[in-house]
Amino acid sequence: MIPLFHDFTEETVLVVGGGPVGARKARTFAREADVLVLSPAFADADFGDAERVQAAPEPEDAADWVARADPALVVAATDDGDVNDAFAEAARERGALVNRADESGGREADSVVVPATVRDDPVTVAVATGGASPALSKYLREQLEDELAGAGGMAELTGDLRADLRAAGVDPETRRNAVRAVVRSGPVWKALRTGGTNARQRADDVAADVVGNSEWST
Numbered sequence: 765m766i767p768l769f770h771d772f773t774e775e776t777v778l779v780v781g782g783g784p785v786g787a788r789k790a791r792t793f794a795r796e797a798d799v800l801v802l803s804p805a806f807a808d809a810d811f812g813d814a815e816r817v818q819a820a821p822e823p824e825d826a827a828d829w830v831a832r833a834d835p836a837l838v839v840a841a842t843d844d845g846d847v848n849d850a851f852a853e854a855a856r857e858r859g860a861l862v863n864r865a866d867e868s869g870g871r872e873a874d875s876v877v878v879p880a881t882v883r884d885d886p887v888t889v890a891v892a893t894g895g896a897s898p899a900l901s902k903y904l905r906e907q908l909e910d911e912l913a914g915a916g917g918m919a920e921l922t923g924d925l926r927a928d929l930r931a932a933g934v935d936p937e938t939r940r941n942a943v944r945a946v947v948r949s950g951p952v953w954k955a956l957r958t959g960g961t962n963a964r965q966r967a968d969d970v971a972a973d974v975v976g977n978s979e980w981s982t
Contacts, residue, residue, distance in 0.1 A: 765877060765894060770836075770861075772797035778833045780851050781841030782806035782816065785865045789839045790814035792878060800833055803842075823850035830854040837876070841865035867895060880905035884916035914956035921956070921967055922946055934975055942971040 777793040779786050782803025787810060790799050794812030801811060804820035821829055823846050830838060830851065838855035840848035845866065852862045863876050879890035880901035889912060891904045922943050929939045946952055946967045955963035 765892075767879070767890060767892065769888070769890075772836060774798075775836035776800065776833055777837045777839065778802065778830065778835040778851075778855075779814070779839040779841060780821070780829075780847065781839075781843075781865070782811075783841065783843070784809050786839070786841040787811050789841055789863070789865065789878060792881075793837070793839075797836070800835075802829060821847065821851075823847055826850035826854040827857070830858055830860070834858070835860050837861040837863060839863045839865065839878075882908045882912050884912050884914070887912065887915040887919050914953055917956040917963065918947065918953070921952075921964060924964075925967055925971060929971065929975070938975055942974040945974050946970045 772793060773796050775797045777790075777797040777799045779790045779793075779799060779801045780803070782801055782805055784807050786801060786803065787807055790801050791810055791812035791814070793799050794814045799812070799814035801814050801816045802819055802821060803816070804818060806816055806818075826847070827850075831854075835855070838851050838860050840851045840862065842848055843866075848864060848866055852864060855862045861876050863878055867875070877892050877895050879892035880898075881891075882889045882905055889908055891901050891908070893901050925946060926939060926943050929942060934942070949966065949970045952963055952966045952970065954960070955966050
């Protein structure tokens with residue numbers, strides 16, 4: 765499988781199954797999408813901002829539910845393989861993506877795996893094992909959380925720095941070298957992670973060493 769990021773803004777995600785797995789999937793996608801969870805009962809869990817509809821669809825009902833929801837993605841998360849099969853097939857017939865919570869390893873075309881993610885906006889890092897070991901995905905995500913502290917601030921800082929260097933007429937190769945030096949700077953990372961107010965000044969100092977003070981100053 766090839767990892768991709770998909771923007772679900774203003775899209776609908778249909779989650780079939782109201783157990784703990786369905787709740788976790790609903791919570792994940794409700795960060796962006798309009799999420800509809802379909803189940804005869806719901807776990808005592810956080811479903812985020814998802815809408816919950818109490819119903820017990822049979823396999824023959826799947827096409828109708830998918831047509832009504834018109835989702836970009838269908839998550840089949842019930843403990844009934846026949847129901848999951850039916851919703852997966854109905855999704856594919858309408859061109860929607862499919863996530864099967866009851867599958868691991870090899871998957872059919874148009875299937876997606878929902879990875880474990882670490883976020884420090886606008887930075888997102890995803891970890892997946894192809895569905896083979898969710899426990900390993902969770903462990904790796906936990907290991908990455910501390911490593912990524914400050915990454916969002918670094919992304920915003922270097923984005924602004926790159927724009928300022930371009931506006932100052934610094935040539936592309938030198939801009940790239942200056943930004944790389946900032947990204948690798950321990951003092952800049954330390955300032956970002958400790959909430960210091962001098963992160964940008966430290967970044968400017970690093971960039972000036974690369975560009976030359978005569979060409980770049982703030």
